[in-house]
Amino acid sequence: MADSIIAVDCSLEVMDTLKEMLGEEAILSGKSFEDIDSLQDYRMILVESADNQDELLQRIKKLRYACYFRNLPIIVIKKQGNIHAIEPYLSSGATEVLSLDDPPAAFQQILKGYLSPNREPLKEEKEYLDSFITNTCNVLKTTASVEPSFREVYFANDFRIFGDISGIIGLSGKAEGILGITFYWPLAKMIIAQMMGVDEDRINAELIHDGVAEIINMIGGSTKKEFVDKPYHFEISLPSVIVGSGHQIGHAEKTPIAVLIFEVNFQYFALQVCLNYMKPQNH
Amino acid sequence: MKVIVADDSRVMRNIISNALKPMGFEILHAANGQEVIDILQLSWSEIGLILLDWNMPVMNGLEVLKEMKGNDQYKDIPVLMVSTEAEIGKMDLAFNEGAKGYLAKPFTQDELTKLISSTIKI
Known part of the structure; x- marks a missing residue:
């Protein structure tokens, strides 16, 4: 077609x-x-x-x-x-x-x-990405009573994410890389208000920074628990937050970033998973 | 009863505090482990429970547990870890340092209430 x-x-x-x-x-x-x-x-x-x-x-x-x-x-x-x-x-x-x-x-x-089709996740990529998808949905459902739907994944080598706010954590240990979540401002504000059980007009920038950091912390923490004894198990750093449209997230050379897109009531956010781990040797 | 909620995230402290309010506790907030120790130094005898995050700047949750374990005044105050660090190995570490319970984030209000009820008399 x-x-x-x-x-x-x-x-x-x-x-x-x-x-x-x-x-x-x-x-x-x-x-x-x-x-x-x-x-x-x-x-x-x-x-x-x-x-x-x-x-x-x-x-x-x-x-x-x-x-x-x-x-x-x-x-x-x-x-x-x-x-x-x-x-x-x-x-x-x-x-x-x-x-x-x-x-x-x-x-x-x-x-x-630029019209080349996006590649599908490899089998092992699918295994760990599925855990990130499940835990992302679970974190937001449990803490903010919102139910995101996973929409699509693509892989990017030269990556700039265009959003308003990102929460980032470094991954280290057996697997290394970066985990990030990026929102546009209105969805971030709505989610943090839901988490705190207050009206959106009581949510300021400081609370959004804090809440986005906590969301990525929970996604990283709950996912790494499932990776014990697997080659992509990692430890997580304290989260950081980046604000500003078009911000760029650096990542290790030759490690593709998987960008997972989710939808919440026709609003979207993206989870970026950049995971470099020791591949099992084939004998 | 006074309860210390220790977490570097203000949003998370609010979530936990909102869940605790119906139980009638007076909540004291701490943004890192050192602030927990500061509160204990001032009013340890009034504290009935501590909900403690693991990953915090300045002093982490495990360091707080170690500090409390070595202090005769603080060592019997029940501590519940509330953390994203919820692997068996990490939980064992916390229990060995004196934690009375462990709750993985994210958690439901029901899970938090049940853990508290099984740890202290309300």
Whole structure:
């Protein structure tokens, strides 16, 4: 089945170039930013650089948020002669910046590369990820009376998470890595209010920081208990909290991060599991 | 009866305090192990129970248990560990240092109430 790609506010010139590059493997839909109601059915978002760069950066941020943590590439297409730096696009949430000045073969290869399907978890990855999924749901159900539904998992090597607040703990011991949870502010506030049994208007930033740290602490602690005598058993550090959209979480080189997306009443959060453990030797 | 709730998370201290309120306790909050020791130094004879987290900055829960075990005034105050560290090995360590019970986070109000009822006379 052809991949659906949305081209946002792209000129005819750029649309024609993209159609030629993507061929029949993709269905390209041109839309204006204001007409987008959902990104659910798309595999890629293309936006054309504009003279008003500030407005475009704001739109990229909004598009990134509307991806709800999904691994949906946002590609900025710069027209010939555009000399704007690429960093502002990337820090706003774009995945890649391509230019019509780029050699067509390279442009096409990069574009199609982002349409490669996500890999499925390996058997052993599935085993430990299932425990994280179960315990994430259990922690939030027991402490906040909310029932998250697990939606999807993908693996990312070069990973930036775009959310408002993340709780992070370091994992060490037999297995090493990082465990993180990322929320948008409204869902974090609702969950912490539920945990404390108070109205949301009594929840301030300090309590959200504290509560998100405790949530990741409980997810890590309750999961590691299940890994005793398994190769991916770990010890947990004290949690840290990071605030700010588009923050980047570093991780060990060559260790992919599994991003698990959950939904609570049409709001989303992401759990990131980066676990490096000694694989059993095959004899 | 006064109960110390020791946890570095204010949210968790509130969750535990809310669960304890119906039991009529007066709750004292401690954000780390050293604050538990500070409260004991001031008013150990009024404390009927301590709910103690394991992982805390400054002084952790296990260090508090060791400190209490070596002090004649504090050693008989019942301590319940309330922690994410809930592996058998960790629990044994805590019991060996004098903990009277162990509750893994996350817990339900019912689990907390039952553990307290089985540990002290209310």
